[in-house]
Amino acid sequence: MAEVSVTLEVGYDGVAIITISNPPVNALAIPIIRGLKEKFDEAVRRNDVQAIVLTGKGRRFSGGFDINVFEKVHRTGDISLMPDVSVDLVVNTMEDCKKPLVAAVEGLALGGGLELALGCHARIAAPRTQFGLPELTLGVIPGFGGTQRLPRLVGLSKAIDMILLSKSILSEEGKKLGLIDALVPSEELLKVSRLWALDIANGRKPWIRSLHRTDKIGSLAEARHILKIAREQARKTAPNMPQHQACIDVIEEGIVHGGYSGVLKEAKVFKELVLADTSKALVHVFFAQRATSKVPNVTDIGLRPRHVKKVAVIGGGLMGSGIATALILSNIYVVLKEVNSEYLRKGIRTIEANVRGLVTKGKLTQDKAGKTLSMVKGALDYSDFKDVDMVIEAVIESVPLKQKIFSEIEKACPAHCILATNTSTIDLNLVGEKTRSQDRIVGAHFFSPAHVMPLLEIVRTKKTSAQVILDLMTVGKIIKKVPVVVGNCTGFAVNRTFFPYSQGAHILVNLGVDVFRIDRAISSFGLPMGPFQLQDLAGYGVALAVGKEFSDAFPDRTFKTPLVELLVKSGRNGKNNGKGYYIYEKGSKPKPDPSVLPIIEESQRLTNIMPGGKPISITDQEIVEMILFPVVNEACRVLDEGVVVRASDLDIASVLGMSFPSYRGGIVFWADAVGPNHVYSSLKKWSELYGNFFRPSRFLEERATRGIPLGAPASSSQASRSRL
Numbered sequence: 001m002a003e004v005s006v007t008l009e010v011g012y013d014g015v016a017i018i019t020i021s022n023p024p025v026n027a028l029a030i031p032i033i034r035g036l037k038e039k040f041d042e043a044v045r046r047n048d049v050q051a052i053v054l055t056g057k058g059r060r061f062s063g064g065f066d067i068n069v070f071e072k073v074h075r076t077g078d079i080s081l082m083p084d085v086s087v088d089l090v091v092n093t094m095e096d097c098k099k100p101l102v103a104a105v106e107g108l109a110l111g112g113g114l115e116l117a118l119g120c121h122a123r124i125a126a127p128r129t130q131f132g133l134p135e136l137t138l139g140v141i142p143g144f145g146g147t148q149r150l151p152r153l154v155g156l157s158k159a160i161d162m163i164l165l166s167k168s169i170l171s172e173e174g175k176k177l178g179l180i181d182a183l184v185p186s187e188e189l190l191k192v193s194r195l196w197a198l199d200i201a202n203g204r205k206p207w208i209r210s211l212h213r214t215d216k217i218g219s220l221a222e223a224r225h226i227l228k229i230a231r232e233q234a235r236k237t238a239p240n241m242p243q244h245q246a247c248i249d250v251i252e253e254g255i256v257h258g259g260y261s262g263v264l265k266e267a268k269v270f271k272e273l274v275l276a277d278t279s280k281a282l283v284h285v286f287f288a289q290r291a292t293s294k295v296p297n298v299t300d301i302g303l304r305p306r307h308v309k310k311v312a313v314i315g316g317g318l319m320g321s322g323i324a325t326a327l328i329l330s331n332i333y334v335v336l337k338e339v340n341s342e343y344l345r346k347g348i349r350t351i352e353a354n355v356r357g358l359v360t361k362g363k364l365t366q367d368k369a370g371k372t373l374s375m376v377k378g379a380l381d382y383s384d385f386k387d388v389d390m391v392i393e394a395v396i397e398s399v400p401l402k403q404k405i406f407s408e409i410e411k412a413c414p415a416h417c418i419l420a421t422n423t424s425t426i427d428l429n430l431v432g433e434k435t436r437s438q439d440r441i442v443g444a445h446f447f448s449p450a451h452v453m454p455l456l457e458i459v460r461t462k463k464t465s466a467q468v469i470l471d472l473m474t475v476g477k478i479i480k481k482v483p484v485v486v487g488n489c490t491g492f493a494v495n496r497t498f499f500p501y502s503q504g505a506h507i508l509v510n511l512g513v514d515v516f517r518i519d520r521a522i523s524s525f526g527l528p529m530g531p532f533q534l535q536d537l538a539g540y541g542v543a544l545a546v547g548k549e550f551s552d553a554f555p556d557r558t559f560k561t562p563l564v565e566l567l568v569k570s571g572r573n574g575k576n577n578g579k580g581y582y583i584y585e586k587g588s589k590p591k592p593d594p595s596v597l598p599i600i601e602e603s604q605r606l607t608n609i610m611p612g613g614k615p616i617s618i619t620d621q622e623i624v625e626m627i628l629f630p631v632v633n634e635a636c637r638v639l640d641e642g643v644v645v646r647a648s649d650l651d652i653a654s655v656l657g658m659s660f661p662s663y664r665g666g667i668v669f670w671a672d673a674v675g676p677n678h679v680y681s682s683l684k685k686w687s688e689l690y691g692n693f694f695r696p697s698r699f700l701e702e703r704a705t706r707g708i709p710l711g712a713p714a715s716s717s718q719a720s721r722s723r724l
């Protein structure tokens with residue numbers, strides 16, 4: 001067990017070094033906060049101590065307040081578990097301390113970690129140390145005085161940028177901004193910090209309490225103007241989250257009534273926000289994302305990931321070129337194979353455009369872009385495959401073609417090579433049927449655009465080896481994806497769970513609900529766009545192919561609508577040809593196209609499902625529920641069949657793969673917040689009114705009637721059915 005402690009060591013120079021130790025990130029757990037208080041009190045009491053330096057063990061200052069405590073508060077509802085750090089420790093004990101206090105910061109100072117440093121009288125940092133206040137990503141605001149002290153050190157605009165957008169900065173920028181007082185090599189950090197503390201004690205350096213500063217705030221009128229703009233922006237970018245506006249209010253309080261008043265308001269608002277649903281959801285997402293790294297019988301059996309230096313990507317279409325881009329951006333060599341030189345040129349051009357796009361957005365330097373592009377090589381045959389460590393096949397969804405490719409690569413690649421397919425639909429056992437290497441076959445399901453979307457769904461069969469899964473998880477992390485390991489079934493975990501999403505929307509349209517209203521209701525719920533705009537974006541070919549695949553796999557619960565075919569017949573293909581449910585004109589937002597309405601009416605006539613031939617009357621909330629509860633229902637089947645290791649994996653996959661709002665915690669977490677019983681009884685009612693598509697699954701029924709959350713671990717009978 002790693003040691004959780006705060007130590008105090010007094011040197012001959014009269015400087016006390018107080019060190020936080022709580023590996024791996026020195027999180028400020030309750031015993032650490034208690035320890036800090038004790039050690040500061042001791043240092044003040046002792047006559048042999050002239051000055052104090054605060055630091056973190058293991059070259060990491062602190063990753064902030066212990067997020068496990070939030071989780072405990074959420075579970076118990078007991079807010080008294082939150083200690084009084086802001087006034088008791090940071091203001092009274094640290095900032096108002098009678099002896100000077102210097103923070104020696106290395107690695108990272110995030111959240112409460114940075115706030116402790118801000119409470120010190122000076123900050124000395126090692127190069128490339130990360131400073132940030134990411135609390136808003138957890139649904140709260142900085143709670144140890146960060147909303148007050150950061151603006152006073154770096155100026156209001158920069159502080160708002162760092163807090164509201166949760167943007168961290170490095171010590172090099174921090175030095176320019178005045179956040180830190182000196183930037184020194186790591187090996188000199190403690191020495192310089194000790195001297196600095198003594199200099200303050202002896203009046204050679206200023207003794208600054210950040211909370212009392214006003215020089216960087218500007219005039220009240222200027223500050224109000226900056227806050228007004230920040231408020232407007234937050235209303236647009238974070239409409240369903242309370243912490244953004246609350247944070248601006250708290251900053252304003254300090255500017256109008258002084259820093260101490262701001263600290264008091266911050267503490268009050270912080271506690272209110274900890275108890276809000278948004279924080280519950282976002283803290284769940286934080287831990288859910290980290291849990292995906294723990295895969296039973298893969299990551300806990302002592303295996304070590306092998307080094308993947310070179311990867312072959314087969315197919316230079318949209319997916320293949322995106323995957324290749326993601327790999328080269330992380331310094332992995334890529335051989336991109338196509339069937340002819342024209343397709344190959346096109347693939348390489350797409351990769352170049354992807355990389356150039358990142359330069360235009362300022363995410364990559366020109367120099368790095370050149371180096372990145374030199375890591376990809378085109379190929380028309382398998383001669384460059386003899387030393388690749390992994391192949392990712394990304395050709396069209398054709399079983400015979402994939403089978404042919406897999407039997408060829410089995411011969412062309414070395415025996416250790418991982419054989420991955422990017423299929424989003426086809427059974428992996430079919431893909432590998434004609435090979436003898438079924439232990440090396442695995443799904444690497446990227447989401448489009450592959451160099452941007454953060455999810456990597458790793459699909460395993462019963463035969464895929466643990467080593468291969470671990471290697472792919474490691475590559476996924478290297479290329480900055482979040483890998484989620486899932487079992488093999490139609491649509492795997494993510495597309496399978498979400499197949500009812502567009503179906504539910506189509507039922508509503510055929511029941512007479514306005515398409516544009518449906519899209520608006522779903523966007524207000526928090527998805528980036530509604531199901532019809534999404535269909536426009538993907539193109540109707542995709543909608544038809546996916547619809548067929550799921551109606552073949554799950555004929556008992558598919559709703560057949562002629563609408564997409566009617567749209568295609570009328571010459572529409574969504575955004576591709578500028579004509580869909582919306583009109584697409586260059587430079588302007590998509591506009592609802594009224595000429596689509598007669599086509600919809602034709603579909604309504606053909607399906608004839610409106611009760612009494614009249615459109616149903618429905619609230620916006622019911623629209624959201626009729627679309628998302630069937631998704632929850634399918635998620636229940638996915639859980640029941642053990643397609644995912646744990647329910648929270650489906651939450652993170654829905655957030656990162658389908659852009660389900662993170663502040664609702666993911667699809668299963670949201671359903672549990674809404675109440676399984678409400679989901680179940682609504683689906684039951686709709687199944688009686690509108691048919692089998694809505695019929696509640698056995699898993700949902702069982703959990704709802706027995707009062708067990710959908711996210712609770714599987715029972716032993718479910719575990720024995722697992723596909724993992």
Ligand SMILES: C[C@H](O)CC(=O)SCCNC(=O)CCNC(=O)[C@H](O)C(C)(C)COP(=O)(O)OP(=O)(O)OC[C@H]1O[C@@H](n2cnc3c(N)ncnc32)[C@H](O)[C@@H]1OP(=O)(O)O
Binds near residue numbers: 024134
């Ligand atoms: C009152 C205050 O204002 C409120 C606060 O301070 S709220 C906290 C603010 N701080 C944050 O949001 C930082 C959260 N942490 C992170 O972003 C990242 O963990 C990091 C950048 C510090 C390190 O990233 P990385 O090296 O990739 O390691 P990562 O896998 O994320 O974390 C390592 C372990 O530390 C844990 N951890 C990280 N930060 C933690 C924290 N603040 N509290 C508790 N545990 C934490 C993770 O859960 C993980 O545990 P596990 O190994 O059991 O899964």
